Each structure stands twice: as structure tokens, then as C-alpha cells.
Amino acid sequence: MAQIEVRHLSKTFTSKDAQVNALKDINLEIEQGDIYGIIGMSGAGKSTLVRCLNYLEKPTHGEVWVDGRDLGGMTEKELLRQRKDIAMIFQHFNLLMQKNVVDNVSFPLLIQGVKKKEARKKARELLGIVGLEEKELAYPAQLSGGQKQRVAIARALASEPRILLCDEATSALDPQTTASILELLKDINTQFGITIVIITHQMSVIRKICSHVAIMSQGEIKESGLVNEIFSHPKTREARELILKDIDGEGAVHLAKPQDRLMEAKKIRIVFSENSSFEPVIANMVLKTGRPVNILKADTKNVGGIAKGEMILGLPEDRKLQQEIEDYIRARGLEIEEVTGDV
Amino acid sequence: MFSSEVIQMLIKGIGETLYMTLASTLFGYLFGLPMGILLTISDRDGIRPNSILYKILDVIANIVRSVPFLILLIVLIPFTRLIVGKSYGSTATIVPLVVAAVPYIARMVESSLREVDAGVIEAARSMGASTFTIVTKVLLVEARTSLIVGVTITLGTILGYSAMAGTVGGGGLGDIAIRYGYYRYEVGIMAVTVVLLILLVQIFQTIGMKLSVRLDKRK
Structure with missing residues (x-):
């Protein structure tokens, strides 16, 4: 008990x-x-x-x-x-x-x-x-x-x-x-x-x-x-909101202006585990696909002694391209999750 | 300017006034402090809510406080005779003074105890403190400064009441002021008694305030 x-x-x-x-x-x-x-x-x-x-x-x-x-x-x-x-x-x-x-x-x-x-x-x-x-x-x-x-x-x-x-x-x-x-x-x-x-x-x-x-x-x-x-x-909206708010509170990087964010067709959240934060995944991906992505938020933090990185990307409107990018990230062993609503 | 007899009388008057005031305040707190504590803790947001007890005490306090002191003095004559054996003189005056003071003191105590931060009481409860412990170790200690201010104000009020009791043969400075100053038109004596009463209030007030400031650890 x-x-x-x-x-x-x-x-x-x-x-x-x-x-x-x-x-x-x-x-x-x-x-x-x-x-x-x-x-x-x-x-x-x-x-x-x-x-x-x-x-x-x-x-x-x-x-x-x-x-x-x-x-x-x-x-x-x-x-x-x-x-x-x-x-x-x-x-x-x-x-x-x-x-x-x-x-x-x-x-x-x-x-x-x-x-x-x-x-x-x-x-x-x-x-x-x-x-x-x-x-x-x-x-x-x-x-x-x-x-x-x-x-x-x-x-x-x-x-x-x-x-x-x-x-x-x-x-x-x-x-x-x-x-x-x-x-x-x-x-x-x-x-x-x-x-x-x-x-x-x-x-x-x-x-x-x-x-x-x-x-x-x-x-x-x-x-x-x-x-x-x-x-x-x-898993829940409440949890996501609190985690996002945390990023705001801790001097996180806001790279996009609010009006730019609205233009994004799709937003995804990527979580880095302890290994993957070393490889410049995003940079490599951009080089490979030849298309830029918009980094809306990025943050690394210490969660119970493990370095956790997190990034929210705004993807281009093209569906095919979106799929390509997601596949690339998944292939690097990272987790992807679609983010809805205002970031 | 005054004969030694008059001076003797004034000194005796001061003694009687102090005796009535101090004794009445003391007995007043003997009953008024517990009554104020009960009012505080039995109130809806107190630590032991009990609406029936609160209502009863509340009504008693309001009734006694609404009756003018002079009326109370007269109404209580049989009761005073029962306790003291006679109905005139300083000792006899203490009885109605105490009756008038108790609800007054209870209200003073109640308002002092209400000032105690609810968070501190909650902290004591979280440590497993009983109601008795919270009253003796938290409420009375934390409200110490305000309680002393209350005593000071009470002393001044009772001193005034005791002077009023002079009209019905209560003794003390009030008695002298009435008998000489009012009935015999000896303005000099009346003025001196009034000045003495003012001085006494001033002394109580100064001592009380000094003490409460010295004992306050909040700054």
C-alpha cells in the first residue's frame, strides 16, 4: 500500500x-x-x-x-x-x-x-x-x-x-x-x-x-x-499548456513573431532525449530537404537530471514536404507530436 | 489654597478611584477574557464554530452594553447588596462596574483575537494543536499587543464609569466632584478632581501604550 x-x-x-x-x-x-x-x-x-x-x-x-x-x-x-x-x-x-x-x-x-x-x-x-x-x-x-x-x-x-x-x-x-x-x-x-x-x-x-x-x-x-x-x-491539453507556459517562464527562445505563427499550416513538437541533442538534426534536415522550417520555440531543460530538449516547429504548407520532414525527424529517433492552437 | 482636610480627602479619593478602577478591570477580565475567547472561537469562522453559544453570548453582550451605566447601577442594587452586604461605597461600586465592564471587555478581546492571522492558526492546527493550545499559545500570544491596548482603553473607560458612580455615593474622585463641586458650588475642588481624573487617564494611557509597543515584536 x-x-x-x-x-x-x-x-x-x-x-x-x-x-x-x-x-x-x-x-x-x-x-x-x-x-x-x-x-x-x-x-x-x-x-x-x-x-x-x-x-x-x-x-x-x-x-x-x-x-x-x-x-x-x-x-x-x-x-x-x-x-x-x-x-x-x-x-x-x-x-x-x-x-x-x-x-x-x-x-x-x-x-x-x-x-x-x-x-x-x-x-x-x-x-x-x-x-x-x-x-x-x-x-x-x-x-x-x-x-x-x-x-x-x-x-x-x-x-x-x-x-x-x-x-x-x-x-x-x-x-x-x-x-x-x-x-x-x-x-x-x-x-x-x-x-x-x-x-x-x-x-x-x-x-x-x-x-x-x-x-x-x-x-x-x-x-x-x-x-x-x-x-x-x-497526454492532455492541460499538461501541454502547463509545459508550454514553463518554457515561457524560463527565458525561452521566441523566434517567430505572433503574426508569423498564424501563417504556419502545421506545428509540430519535437522532443530530444539525452543523445539526440548532440546531433544538429534540424540543420541537417533543412540542408537535406532544401526547405526552411520556422522554429517557434526552443528550449532545453534539466528534467530530473536528464537533459530534455524541446522544440516547436512551424512546417511549410506543402503536405508532401511536411511528410518528408516528419519522416526525416522520426528516422533520427525523435518523437513528434502535432501541436494545435496558439503556441 | 486647600485646607489639609481637603487634601486628605482628595488623596483618599484618588486611592478609592484607583481601587475601584483596578479591581473592576481585574474582575472584568476574569470574566470578560473567557467570554471574548468564547465569542471568537465559537463564531462561524472561528476554530470551534458553535452558532448557539455564539448567539447567546452575542445577545448578552449587546443587552448589557445597551443599558446606560447609571440605570445598571440602580437596577443592580439588590444584587450588589447580596454580594457585598451594602449598596454604597467603593467596594459596592465594583459590582456594577464589573457587570458593565465584562461585555465591553469581551468585545475588546474578541476584536483583538480576530486580528490574529488565520494562517498562523492553520499552521498550529496542522501541527496537531488542540483548541486550548491554539487559544493559549497562539491567539493570546499573537494578539498580545492589541490586548494590552484593550486593557488601556478599558481602564480609561472604567475610570470614567467609577466617577459616574459618585452620583449615587460610590466614593472616589467622582463622588468628591459631585458633592463639593456640584452640590456646594466649590468650583476649585471640582476643577482639581477633574484634573486629577485626567492625569490618571493620561498615566494609564502612557504606561499601556509604552508596554504594548515594547512587547510588539513585529518590527
């Missing part, structure tokens, strides 16, 4: 004059040690979903099993104890503003009845892990965003959780700080074997540290699996 299993979960919010189906029949399995990303636009239901994983939100239907135990079947007391195993960090850090750093980190331990002195000692060790030993007496208001999130991470680790839920944990941070926080999360995952569930709207976060991803839209999981596979073979 997976460490976290979500079965037929749905959540409906009912207000006076409206019903919102925030989650619809969600099924999810997260294995011990995974870094599992859940991505979607705002309003997709991902924050609600992550709150169902520790029962901060009670699902309307369905079950959440953690370490073989059904959270829905627990008494209030058992649930409070269970939450010790499921730590959480937040977009806005949610630190106690009136307590200094070391007391913030001690806080979950005090809740569990650990003596203040022991709690402080443990808190100092944890501050060492997140690299903030020298800030133990500072108050959150004196720290930068990245430092606050490090304190929140140290606090989350205090109860020695088996699972860490991250709710848009890097969304309020600049790119460099985001990278360093992600690095820290990855270290924690390998060092302590803590399963990490990451909620985000940034594909770059998924790409940098996640092993698995689920793509959410309008309260449903559209597609889920290994990050590697979803990046190379996105």
Missing part, C-alpha cells in the same frame, strides 16, 4: 446560494520517499486537496489513507496525534510573529508536551540543518522571505514527520531564493526519507525537484505519473 492513498475524494463547499465542487473524484497514490508535485492554475482545487491530506479540510466523500490508516475513521484525538507525522509549510510562512526563531521551531514540540529546554536544544539542531543557527534570537519580522521559509521548514521538521506538505511554499519568493529552498527540500527528502507533497502553479518547481506530478484542473486530476514521462508525452 502506498504511503498516502486518496480514494474517490470529493469536496463540496456549500454557501448560502451556491455550491462549489472544489474536488471531484480524486484518486492519488503517493509512495514513501516520493517528491510528489500537484500542479494547477489557481482555483484548480490543489490547496483544498492538500488540506484533505491532513484533514484540515474534511472531504465530503471519499477516503484518505496515510500509512495504512484511514484519517476519516479517526477520533479527534487520534487525528491531532496523526498530524505530528504530517508537517506542513505555507506560502506566507505562517510563523508566530511575537516569538523568536528558536521558539517558533520549538513550538510543535511544546504542543506535544516536550520540555522547553529540550525543545530549544532540538530547535537549535534543526536551525543548523536549514542554515540559520545565528538567527535563533531574531524575530520573524527581521528575516527575509527565504529565511522565514527556512524557519518554517525547521519547524516542520521538529516533530520528525514522515510527510511534508508544501502549499505554494515558494510562490512568495524570488527565483534565486526559490531555487535554494527547493534545494533544501530535496536534501531533506534524501537525508531523512521524508515524503514531500508540493502544491504549486509553477512548472519549474515540478521540473526541478519532483519525481511525480499530478496535473489538476477544475477540481479534477487530469493526468498523473512520473515527471519525466509527462514532460515527454503530455
Whole structure:
């Protein structure tokens, strides 16, 4: 059995004059040690979903099993104890503003009845892990965003959780700080074997540290699996959109002007694997067919340690020529996929 | 300018006023703080929503606060006699003062606790904190500054009420102001008592604000 299993979960919010189906029949399995990303636009239901994983939100239907135990079947007391195993960090850090750093980190331990002195000692060790030993007496208001999130991470680790839920944990941070926080999360995952569930709207976060991803839209999981596979073979429109948006976000190359793009008869997406990026395929192809193609987008990125290249080409209108080009690319062992709509 | 008797009387008046104000505030918080906490957590978006409890407390608070203090003072005379044994003097005045202060304090506490960031409460819940822990370790701690400001404002208000109680023999500076200043036209004494009352409010206010700023770690 997976460490976290979500079965037929749905959540409906009912207000006076409206019903919102925030989650619809969600099924999810997260294995011990995974870094599992859940991505979607705002309003997709991902924050609600992550709150169902520790029962901060009670699902309307369905079950959440953690370490073989059904959270829905627990008494209030058992649930409070269970939450010790499921730590959480937040977009806005949610630190106690009136307590200094070391007391913030001690806080979950005090809740569990650990003596203040022991709690402080443990808190100092944890501050060492997140690299903030020298800030133990500072108050959150004196720290930068990245430092606050490090304190929140140290606090989350205090109860020695088996699972860490991250709710848009890097969304309020600049790119460099985001990278360093992600690095820290990855270290924690390998060092302590803590399963990490990451909620985000940034594909770059998924790409940098996640092993698995689920793509959410309008309260449903559209597609889920290994990050590697979803990046190379996105099956759904939602997945493709998110991957394309990622290219935009990361300083990708836009070679064609928008009006040129409209003229293309056909657009194809080519994915390079680790080997094929060395050969100048496109250049060779153009030489061979004697006809230019329009490179609409091109990008290479690091997906889970493997270099993945991706390119979107606009092909000439001539059908025969299109076929010729596609055959040439396929013969080089590359994958082709037709892209529809605006790129 | 004043005889030593008058000065003695004024000193005694200050003592009585301080006694009534401080004791009433203390007892007021003894009941008003829990009431304010219950109002906050039982509200619809509180950590333990309970609409019936909220409604009951809400109505009680509104009723007591709507009754003018002078009326309350008189209506409560039998109750005061029951508790203190007599219905005049400083100690007796504390009873209606507390009754008037409790819902006032409860509302102050409620508004302070509402200011606490919902995210911090959620974080505490995610750590498995019980409702009691959230109240004692999150709400009261995070709202500390605002609660102290509330105490300061409450002290000023109760001081004013205690002066009002002077009209019915409540003792303190208010009593002196009424008896000498109003009934006997001794404007000098009345002016001095009023100045003393202003000074007391000023002192409470200054101490309260200094304390709340010193204890605020948000900057």
C-alpha cells in the first residue's frame, strides 16, 4: 500500500446560494520517499486537496489513507496525534510573529508536551540543518522571505514527520531564493526519507525537484505519473499548456513573431532525449530537404537530471514536404507530436 | 489654597478611584477574557464554530452594553447588596462596574483575537494543536499587543464609569466632584478632581501604550 492513498475524494463547499465542487473524484497514490508535485492554475482545487491530506479540510466523500490508516475513521484525538507525522509549510510562512526563531521551531514540540529546554536544544539542531543557527534570537519580522521559509521548514521538521506538505511554499519568493529552498527540500527528502507533497502553479518547481506530478484542473486530476514521462508525452491539453507556459517562464527562445505563427499550416513538437541533442538534426534536415522550417520555440531543460530538449516547429504548407520532414525527424529517433492552437 | 482636610480627602479619593478602577478591570477580565475567547472561537469562522453559544453570548453582550451605566447601577442594587452586604461605597461600586465592564471587555478581546492571522492558526492546527493550545499559545500570544491596548482603553473607560458612580455615593474622585463641586458650588475642588481624573487617564494611557509597543515584536 502506498504511503498516502486518496480514494474517490470529493469536496463540496456549500454557501448560502451556491455550491462549489472544489474536488471531484480524486484518486492519488503517493509512495514513501516520493517528491510528489500537484500542479494547477489557481482555483484548480490543489490547496483544498492538500488540506484533505491532513484533514484540515474534511472531504465530503471519499477516503484518505496515510500509512495504512484511514484519517476519516479517526477520533479527534487520534487525528491531532496523526498530524505530528504530517508537517506542513505555507506560502506566507505562517510563523508566530511575537516569538523568536528558536521558539517558533520549538513550538510543535511544546504542543506535544516536550520540555522547553529540550525543545530549544532540538530547535537549535534543526536551525543548523536549514542554515540559520545565528538567527535563533531574531524575530520573524527581521528575516527575509527565504529565511522565514527556512524557519518554517525547521519547524516542520521538529516533530520528525514522515510527510511534508508544501502549499505554494515558494510562490512568495524570488527565483534565486526559490531555487535554494527547493534545494533544501530535496536534501531533506534524501537525508531523512521524508515524503514531500508540493502544491504549486509553477512548472519549474515540478521540473526541478519532483519525481511525480499530478496535473489538476477544475477540481479534477487530469493526468498523473512520473515527471519525466509527462514532460515527454503530455497526454492532455492541460499538461501541454502547463509545459508550454514553463518554457515561457524560463527565458525561452521566441523566434517567430505572433503574426508569423498564424501563417504556419502545421506545428509540430519535437522532443530530444539525452543523445539526440548532440546531433544538429534540424540543420541537417533543412540542408537535406532544401526547405526552411520556422522554429517557434526552443528550449532545453534539466528534467530530473536528464537533459530534455524541446522544440516547436512551424512546417511549410506543402503536405508532401511536411511528410518528408516528419519522416526525416522520426528516422533520427525523435518523437513528434502535432501541436494545435496558439503556441 | 486647600485646607489639609481637603487634601486628605482628595488623596483618599484618588486611592478609592484607583481601587475601584483596578479591581473592576481585574474582575472584568476574569470574566470578560473567557467570554471574548468564547465569542471568537465559537463564531462561524472561528476554530470551534458553535452558532448557539455564539448567539447567546452575542445577545448578552449587546443587552448589557445597551443599558446606560447609571440605570445598571440602580437596577443592580439588590444584587450588589447580596454580594457585598451594602449598596454604597467603593467596594459596592465594583459590582456594577464589573457587570458593565465584562461585555465591553469581551468585545475588546474578541476584536483583538480576530486580528490574529488565520494562517498562523492553520499552521498550529496542522501541527496537531488542540483548541486550548491554539487559544493559549497562539491567539493570546499573537494578539498580545492589541490586548494590552484593550486593557488601556478599558481602564480609561472604567475610570470614567467609577466617577459616574459618585452620583449615587460610590466614593472616589467622582463622588468628591459631585458633592463639593456640584452640590456646594466649590468650583476649585471640582476643577482639581477633574484634573486629577485626567492625569490618571493620561498615566494609564502612557504606561499601556509604552508596554504594548515594547512587547510588539513585529518590527
